[in-house]
Amino acid sequence: MERKYFGTDGIRGHVGEGVITPDFMLRLGYAAGKVLGRMFKAKHHRRPRILIGKDTRVSGYMFEAALQAGLINAGVDVALLGPMPTPAIAYLTRTFHAGAGIVISASHNPYHDNGIKFFSAGGTKLPDEVEEEIEAALELPMVTSDDLGRAYRVDDAAARYIEFCKASTPWGFSLEGLKIVLDCANGATYHVAPKVFRELGAEVSVIGAGPDGVNINLDCGSTNPQQLQRTVAKRGADLGIAFDGDGDRVLFVDCNGELVDGDQLLYIIAMHQHQFLDGCSGVVGTLMSNYGFELALRESDIPFERAKVGDRHVLEKMSANKWKLGGESSGHIICADASTTGDGIIAALQVLRGLCDFDEPLHQLKSRMTMFPQHMINVQLAHRDGVIDHTDVQAIVTDAERQLADSGRVLLRPSGTEPLIRVMVEGRDSVQVKQLAKDISSVVERIGNN
Structure with a gap:
């Protein structure tokens, strides 16, 4: 069938116009509950539980309630996670053995946009055929379930995810002596990322960590890193790390205030795997990946292939090649040996592992790769x-x-x-x-x- 609602990164649009309305979210919750509930019951013979997380934009409260009502009406239990990074929902969906995970977020877009991302029980994006079933079910009339679902809030979601992120580094790994500035984009990482890096020993200062519902991605975060660049230089930090509104993208700033993009970060991770770990089987980039990145990998005999733009296409090619690393120059980096989706915090930690093992500052390590104009x-x-x-x-x-x-x-x-x-x-x-x-x-x- 022709795809009407779902794009390569879920459903997204301007709040109150077109698709993204409370009425649509109610029907979407009901349709998703019917389709995903039926699939889960057929496999596990019990009522499913679906997780809902969101970022910090003000419309999330409204859409969370609408989705929750639709899912409960379809006979599905709902676990509310509150503001959490998108990759945290992917992880927690697996941890809680849930039927699916839903994220209310428009990622790096401004606050007046919003959207929906779905994760399967395995923490990956839904297959096309499942999204098509949900779209078809949107046309069905809503009928109250004989066995209504229930909703409850998960109070320790953030703590679980913080420990998961820290566990992506080896035992004893320490950031002691490293001075870092974090830019949380006034988004979903604001209460999570600082704790991860502080608990690993870094000296952390934070900007973009005061969400008010409308300042998400506003003059901050990975799409607007100028404030971070100035702050790193002003505070004499070793580096800066910028996330986007829902925490699935990351960019760095070196000690000179220069931006380090996703291609350069992928190169550092790949070279670290190549020289210090079990080797790098290959890297998937996109049509927009810098040609200098491709040449640098070729010089180290690391295979490289390009996928269409979009994390779903990157992950598909990674899976087909059985490779564990891929991403986009925008900073959407997938470390498949640690996470099932792009995760800004996980990717940042892998970059920092490289800096520690190479024992070189970021500005020096990134210079090993020549970016082409x-x-x-x-x-x-x-x-x-x-x-x-x-x-x-x-x-x-x-x-x-x-x-x-x-x-x-x-x-x-x-x-x-x-x-x-x-x-x-x-x-x-x-x-x-x-x-x-x-x-x-x-x-x-x-x-x-x-």
Whole structure:
């Protein structure tokens, strides 16, 4: 069936407009309860329990109540976790042997957006066929269950997750002597992340840890790291760590206030596994991963493959290759030997393990990989059909690739939500990269607006 609601990262939208309304959440809870409840009962022969977590945006209270009512009406028990990072819900779903986990969050988006993410009983994203069943069940009339579910609050959820994060490091691992600034984006990590790093011995100062319902991701967090960059320099910290609103992304800032993105963090984790652990079987990036990252891994004989943008596509290719590491330049990093989904705190700890074992500061360790200049232009078009495959577009792309030789690449990618094509060029020479992107974009614009 055609997917109407679910995208690659759940359901997301502007609160009160279109899909994201309390009425929809009520029906979604009922539909999910019916589908997931039936699947769970068929396997375990008992009534399922579904966990609900959320980030700190003000609309979470409203949607939590609506989802809870729908699930209970479908005969499902509900465990309320309160504000928790998205990866914590994935972990706790497994820990409590729940039928599923639900996160109310729009991730790195501003507060006036919200969304829903589902996790299966195994802590992974729901398969397409299950999401399709839930979508189909949205059209069914709601009928009160003969056996209503019940709801209760899990008081020790945060403590359980803190211990889980710490356990992703080896026994005796210590951050003693490390001065860290954390930016919690006024989001779901605000009461969890500081405790993890402090309990491992680091000297921690925190910004973005005063959520008021509307300041999530506002001028802070991984999408707006400027405040963290200034704070690290001002306080003379060794490094800074920025999470997004629901804690599944992470970026670093080195002691000089320079941003360290997801590709650079993945490189550090991969090289640490390669040199100090059992080796790195391979790394999955995306179409947007920096070409310098690919070359650096190749020089160390670490296999690398690209997936489509989106953590689901990254995880699918990781599973197909039986690899344990993958992620995106945005900082969504999956360490599959420690977690079933992208987890900002877990990924940060793996980076810090690398810094400790290499015994090098972050700014020095990241310099082992040369990032290539990357330039992207969003070309607005009247139509996109056939533009990328047009002979004129293919000709100029081929010419650009010839000029770049083996030191760069060209990527043309249609937007999934807007009438535009993203033209991206990267290579060693920033002047050449910008000019080639401009030349290709001119041809794409001419073809797409004729």
